[in-house]
Amino acid sequence: xxxxxxxxxxxxxxxxxxxxxxxxxxxxxxxxxxxxxxxxxxxxxxxxxxxxxxxxxxxxxxxxxxxxxxxxxxxxxxxxxxxxxxxxxxxxxxxxxxxxxxxxxxxxxxxxxxxxxxxxxxxxxxxxxxxxxxxxxxxxxxxxxxxxxxxxxxxxxxxxxxxxxxxxxxxxxxxxxxxxxxxxxxxxxxxxxxxxxxxxxxxxxxxxxxxxxxxxxxxxxxxxxxxxxxxxxxxxxxxxxxxxxxxxxxxxxxxxxxxxxxxxxxxxxxxxxxxxxxxxxxxxxxxxxxxxxxxxxxxxxxxxxxxxxxxxxxxxxxxxxxxxxxxxxxxxxxxxxxxxxxxxxxxxxxxxxxxxxxxxxxxxxxxxxxxxxxxxxxxxxxxxxxxxxxxxxxxxxxxxxx
Amino acid sequence: xxxxxxxxxxxxxxxxxxxxxxxxxxxxxxxxxxxxxxxxxxxxxxxxxxxxxxxxxxxxxxxxxxxxxxxxxxxxxxxxxxxxxxxxxxxxxxxxxxxxxxxxxxxxxxxxxxxxxxxxxxxxxxxxxxxxxxxxxxxxxxxxxxxxxxxxxxxxxxxxxxxxxxxxxxxxxxxxxxxxxxxxxxxxxxxxxxxxxxxxxxxxxxxxxxxxxxxxxxxxxxxxxxxxxxxxxxxxxxxxxxxxxxxxxxxxxxxxxxxxxxxxxxxxxxxxxxxxxxxxxxxxxxxxxxxxxxxxxxxxxxxxxxxxxxxxxxxxxxxxxxxxxxxxxxxxxxxxxxxxxxxxxxxxxxxxxxxxxxxxxxxxxxxxxxxxxxxxxxxxxxxxxxxxxxxxxxxxxxxxxx
Numbered sequence: 001x002x003x004x005x006x007x008x009x010x011x012x013x014x015x016x017x018x019x020x021x022x023x024x025x026x027x028x029x030x031x032x033x034x035x036x037x038x039x040x041x042x043x044x045x046x047x048x049x050x051x052x053x054x055x056x057x058x059x060x061x062x063x064x065x066x067x068x069x070x071x072x073x074x075x076x077x078x079x080x081x082x083x084x085x086x087x088x089x090x091x092x093x094x095x096x097x098x099x100x101x102x103x104x105x106x107x108x109x110x111x112x113x114x115x116x117x118x119x120x121x122x123x124x125x126x127x128x129x130x131x132x133x134x135x136x137x138x139x140x141x142x143x144x145x146x147x148x149x150x151x152x153x154x155x156x157x158x159x160x161x162x163x164x165x166x167x168x169x170x171x172x173x174x175x176x177x178x179x180x181x182x183x184x185x186x187x188x189x190x191x192x193x194x195x196x197x198x199x200x201x202x203x204x205x206x207x208x209x210x211x212x213x214x215x216x217x218x219x220x221x222x223x224x225x226x227x228x229x230x231x232x233x234x235x236x237x238x239x240x241x242x243x244x245x246x247x248x249x250x251x252x253x254x255x256x257x258x259x260x261x262x263x264x265x266x267x268x269x270x271x272x273x274x275x276x277x278x279x280x281x282x283x284x285x286x287x288x289x290x291x292x293x294x295x296x297x298x299x300x301x302x303x304x305x306x307x308x309x310x311x312x313x314x315x316x317x318x319x320x321x322x323x324x325x326x327x328x329x330x331x332x333x334x335x336x337x338x339x340x341x342x343x344x345x346x347x348x349x350x351x352x353x354x355x356x357x358x359x360x361x362x363x364x365x366x367x368x369x370x371x372x373x374x375x376x377x378x379x380x381x382x383x384x385x386x387x388x389x390x391x392x393x394x395x396x397x398x399x400x401x402x
Numbered sequence: 403x404x405x406x407x408x409x410x411x412x413x414x415x416x417x418x419x420x421x422x423x424x425x426x427x428x429x430x431x432x433x434x435x436x437x438x439x440x441x442x443x444x445x446x447x448x449x450x451x452x453x454x455x456x457x458x459x460x461x462x463x464x465x466x467x468x469x470x471x472x473x474x475x476x477x478x479x480x481x482x483x484x485x486x487x488x489x490x491x492x493x494x495x496x497x498x499x500x501x502x503x504x505x506x507x508x509x510x511x512x513x514x515x516x517x518x519x520x521x522x523x524x525x526x527x528x529x530x531x532x533x534x535x536x537x538x539x540x541x542x543x544x545x546x547x548x549x550x551x552x553x554x555x556x557x558x559x560x561x562x563x564x565x566x567x568x569x570x571x572x573x574x575x576x577x578x579x580x581x582x583x584x585x586x587x588x589x590x591x592x593x594x595x596x597x598x599x600x601x602x603x604x605x606x607x608x609x610x611x612x613x614x615x616x617x618x619x620x621x622x623x624x625x626x627x628x629x630x631x632x633x634x635x636x637x638x639x640x641x642x643x644x645x646x647x648x649x650x651x652x653x654x655x656x657x658x659x660x661x662x663x664x665x666x667x668x669x670x671x672x673x674x675x676x677x678x679x680x681x682x683x684x685x686x687x688x689x690x691x692x693x694x695x696x697x698x699x700x701x702x703x704x705x706x707x708x709x710x711x712x713x714x715x716x717x718x719x720x721x722x723x724x725x726x727x728x729x730x731x732x733x734x735x736x737x738x739x740x741x742x743x744x745x746x747x748x749x750x751x752x753x754x755x756x757x758x759x760x761x762x763x764x765x766x767x768x769x770x771x772x773x774x775x776x777x778x779x780x781x782x783x784x785x786x787x788x789x790x791x792x793x794x795x796x797x798x799x800x801x802x803x804x
Contacts, residue, residue: 032599033629036618050773053606057771105706105771106595108606147772154777162803163618163714164776167611167707171773175599193508197434197577204455204510209569216438216565227435304507305569312565332734369459369507370549371452371573374566375556401564 007281009385010314010349016276017290017315021297023325024249026181032169035161037222038179039325044155049145050171054109058140061100061122061129062113065137076123076130085110100129109141116140147171160327183323185218186245187211189230190238190265191255191303196230209305209371210254217312220402222324223250238268246272246296250323252316255303265289265300273298281385283346284368285311297323305371310351310380313401332400334379336361342390344383353377354398361398377401409683411787412716412751418678419692419717423699425727426651428583434571437563439624440581441727446557451547452573456511460542463502463524463531464515467539478525478532487512502531511543518542549573562729585725587620588647589613591632592640592667593657593705598632611707611773612656619714622804624726625652640670648674648698652725654718657705667691667702675700683787685748686770687713699725707773712753712782715803734802736781738763744792746785755779756800763800779803 008016027041056062063079071077079100083093085107095101095112103109103116114137121133148154154168155161161179169177194208195201211227218225226248231241245251253265266289269275273293280288284307289300299316301308317329336354339362344350354361355378364376379398383390390396410418429443458464465481473479481502485495487509497503497514505511505518516539523535550556556570557563563581571579591610597603598610613629620627628650633643647653655667668691671677675695682690686709691702701718703710719731738756741764746752756763757780766778781800785792792798 032614033617036621051608051771052603055606055771057769106593106608142769142771146768147774154774161618162776163615163622163711164773164779164803166618167615167711167773168777170599170609170611170614171707173599173603173609191508197572197575201454201575204457206453206508207572207575209572212434212572213565213569215435216563216568220438220565302507305573309565309569330734332732366548367459367544369453369457369544371566371569372549372556374564375570377566401566 007279007286007348008277009281013277013280013288013290013315014318017297017319018322020276020290020292021319021323024180024183024323027178028181029176029178031176032166032174035166035177035179036163038161040155040159040161040165040177041157041180042178043153043157044169044172044174044177046148046150046152046154046172048172049150050148051142051144051146054144055142056103056105056107056109056116056140057142058116058118059104060102060116060118060140061131062095062103062110062116063100063131063135064095064097064113065115065135065139067098068115068117068131068134071131071134073132076132079129079131081124081127081129083110100131114138114141158325180325183223183249183320184226185223185250185252185320186226186228186248187214187218188228188241188245188251188253189255190233190253191230192232194230194255194303210301210303210308213305213309213374214252214254214301214312214316217309217316218252218320221317221320221329222326223320233264235264235268238264239272242268242272242293242298246294246298249296250320251293251296251298252301253299254301254308269293269298269300281348282311282314283348283350285314285351286348288315290315302368304368306365306373307368309371309374310353313380314351331402334398334400336396336398337393338390338396339363339392341392342383344387344389347385349385350383351380352383353380356398361396409681409688409750410679411683415679415682415690415692415717416720419699419721420724422678422692422694423721423725426582426585426725429580430583431578431580433578434568434576437568437579437581438565440563442557442561442563442567442579443559443582444580445555445559446571446574446576446579448550448552448554448556448574450574451552452550453544453546453548456546457544458505458507458509458511458518458542459544460518460520461506462504462518462520462542463533464497464505464512464518465502465533465537466497466499466515467517467537467541469500470517470519470533470536473533473536475534478534481531481533483526483529483531485512502533516540516543560727582727585625585651585722586628587625587652587654587722588628588630588650589616589620590630590643590647590653590655591657592635592655593632594634596632596657596705612703612705612710615707615711615776616654616656616703616714616718619711619718620654620722623719623722623731624728625722635666637666637670640666641674644670644674644695644700648696648700651698652722653695653698653700654703655701656703656710671695671700671702683750684713684716685750685752687716687753688750690717692717704770706770708767708775709770711776712755715782716753733804736800736802738798738800739795740792740798741765741794743794744785746789746791749787751787752785753782754785755782758800763798
C-alpha cells in the first residue's frame with residue numbers, strides 16, 4: 001500500500017482537468033422538436049424575410065392613415081367598411097380613400113392601406129366604422145422582414161437552443177438542425193464487494209450506488225451515460241474494460257483509486273495513457289485520480305458513495321459541461337446561519353453538506369462512506385483550508401444542490 | 403369584434419390559475435436509472451441496515467485499539483501482521499492481542515478488531531506493522547446501520563429524486579420506484595394562416611412557431627408535450643379538438659384568443675366548462691384566456707409568438723410545475739444598468755426582454771409579433787404599471803431566461 005505522493009489543491013485539479021479536455025466536435029442532425037437545450041452546430045441563415053409580407057400587428061381596421069387625422073372622441077372620422085381580411089379570409093380589393101377593411105393580428109395588409117387603427121379606438125355603425133383616434137402611416141403594421149431579414153444570421157453556431165431560438169428557426173421554415181452530439185460517458189464500477197441491483201447480497205457486499213448517482217449527474221449535464229457494469233479488481237479485466245471505454249468520450253470509474261486497491265488503476269492509466277494527478281486536498285474525495293488515455297479524460301472517483309458524488313459535483317460537472325459545450329453551471333447560493341459548531345479538523349478543503357430550515361444550515365455530513373450525507377443534503381458549504389472553527393450562528397454561504 | 407371586458411392584474415391571474423389546478427395524482431413505476439428529477443410517490447423504508455455490517459472507513463489496519471495506546475512517531479507500537487481482509491478477500495480468523503489485519507475502505511471488520519489505524523499512520527516492516535498513532539475504539543469504523551437504520555424512511559413521498567436520494571434507494575437494493583406521472587399537455591395551434599413546418603407557405607401564411615416554443619417549455623418543466631396539430635378557426639373543429647384534448651392533463655392553445663377571432667374560444671370554453679379570466683394587464687400577452695373544462699386547466703395563449711412565449715414563462719411554467727409537483731422554478735436574477743431610455747407607454751405591466759453585455763441590459767423587445775424579441779433575449783425585466791420612464795444607466799434587476 002503506497003500512500004499518496006502529494007495532494008494538490010482543488011483549484012489546481014480543476015485547472016488540470018480543464019486544460020486536458022476539449023469541447024466535442026461530433027455533430028448530428030435532429031428534429032427541431034427535440035432540440036431544446038442542445039447546442040446548435042451551424043449558423044441559421046434566413047432564406048426569406050420574416051414576416052414574409054407586411055401584416056397587421058393588431059386587431060382593427062386597415063386604413064389610409066391620412067383619413068384618420070384629426071379624429072377624436074368628439075369628432076370621429078367615418079370610414080366606409082368595405083370588407084374583411086382575416087388571416088385566411090380573402091379581401092382582394094384595395095382600400096380606397098375614406099375606406100377601411102377589418103383585419104386581425106397577423107392579417108396581411110390589404111393593398112392601399114398604410115396603417116391599422118385598433119379595434120378599441122373604433123365603433124362599427126352599420127356600414128361604417130367610426131375612428132376615434134388618428135394613426136400615423138405605419139401604425140400597428142409589422143413590415144416584411146421586421147422580425148428577421150433575409151440573409152440575417154438568426155441563430156449562431158454554438159448557441160444554446162432556448163425556446164426563443166427554436167422559435168426563430170421555425171419562423172424560417174427549418175425542421176431539423178445540426179447540433180453537437182451529446183458526449184457519451186462510460187461509467188465503470190469496480191470492487192469485488194460491489195454488486196448490481198437485483199443480486200442478493202452476501203455478507204460483506206454492498207450495492208453499486210455510484211453507477212446510479214453518476215448516471216444521474218451525467219444525464220443532467222447534457223451527456224449520455226453508458227453503464228459498463230461492475231469490473232472486478234483485476235488488472236486484465238480492468239485493462240479490457242478501459243480499452244472498451246476509451247472508445248467513448250469520457251470515462252468515469254468509481255472505486256479502485258483508493259490506496260487500498262494497490263494502485264491498480266494508477267498503473268493502468270499510466271500504462272495506457274498519462275496520470276495527470278492523484279490525490280486532491282479536499283474532504284471528502286481525496287483519493288481522486290485523473291488521467292488521459294487516447295485524448296479521452298479518465299476520472300477515477302473514490303468508491304465511497306458520498307466522496308464519489310461530491311467529487312462529481314466539484315470536478316465532473318464542470319468538465320462534462322465544457323465537453324458538451326453547455327454554459328457553465330451557475331448553482332444558486334443562499335445565506336444562512338450555521339446550526340452547529342464546525343471544527344474543520346481535516347486540514348483539507350472541506351465539502352460540508354447541510355440541510356436548511358428557517359434560514360439555519362444544519363450539517364448532515366456523517367462520513368464519506370454514508371450516502372445519506374448526500375441524500376439529506378440541500379446544499380453544501382466549502383470550508384477553506386485555513387478555517388479551523390466556525391461557531392454556531394455564524395453567517396455562511398450555502399451552494400444549493402439541484 | 404368585442405373588446406375585452408376588463409383586464410385583471412398579473413398577480414390576480416396567477417392566483418386564479420393556482421387555485422384552479424391540482425397536483426397530479428397519477429403514479430407509475432419506473433426503473434431507478436430513469437428516475438433522476440422525478441417526484442417519488444411512496445416512502446422508501448429500509449428493510450435492512452446500511453451498511454449491513456461493521457466495516458472499515460479507511461485504508462489501513464484493523465486492530466484492537468488498546469494495542470495502539472501510547473504510540474507516537476518516537477515510540478511506535480509494533481503489531482503482528484496476520485492477514486489481509488480486502489473487500490472480496492478472505493480473512494476468516496480473528497485479530498488477537500498485538501495483531502493487525504490489513505483492510506481497505508469498505509472491508510468488513512475482522513472479528514476481534516475494534517478500530518482501524520490509517521495506513522498513513524503506519525509503516526510495514528517485514529511481518530510487523532509499526533503504528534505511529536493511537537486510535538480509540540471505534541476509530542475509522544463504520545458501524546452497521548450507521549448510514550440508514552432498518553425501518554428508517556430513507557426517502558419520503560413527494561421528494562424530488564436527486565442523485566443523493568437515488569443513491570440511498572440503491573443502497574437499499576430497490577431497483578424500481580413509484581413516481582408521480584408526468585402530466586400530459588395537449589398543445590393546439592389555431593389560425594388558418596398558420597402552417598406546419600414542411601408545408602410550403604402561400605402568401606399571407608406563416609409557420610407554426612408556438613407549438614415548438616410551447617413544446618420546449620412543457621418538456622423543460624416536467625411534463626410531456628402532446629402536439630395536437632393546427633386546428634382551423636372553426637367552432638366544430640375546435641370543439642372536437644378540445645373534447646379530445648381534455649382527456650389529457652393540461653390544454654394549451656395558441657392563437658384564437660385575440661379579439662379578432664370573434665371570441666370563438668371564449669364561447670367554446672364557456673360552453674364546455676368555465677372561463678376564469680380573459681385579458682390580463684400585461685404587455686405583451688394581454689389577450690390571454692384561462693378556463694377549466696372537466697377540471698382540466700385550459701390556457702388560451704395569444705397567437706403572437708413573443709406574447710405566447712412570454713406568457714408561457716409568466717403563467718404556464720408555474721402552473722405546470724405545480725401540477726407536476728416540481729419545486730417552484732427559481733430563476734436567477736442579476737443587477738444591470740439599463741442601456742437605453744425606456745418609456746413604458748402601455749399602461750400595463752410590461753415584460754421587457756433584454757440582452758446583457760458587460761453589465762448593461764439592452765432592450766431587445768421589438769413587437770409582440772416578432773419572435774426575435776425572445777430569440778435574442780438573455781433575460782427580462784418587469785416594468786411595473788406605475789413606472790413611466792427609466793433613464794439610460796439606471797439600475798435594474800434582470801431575471802435570466804433559461
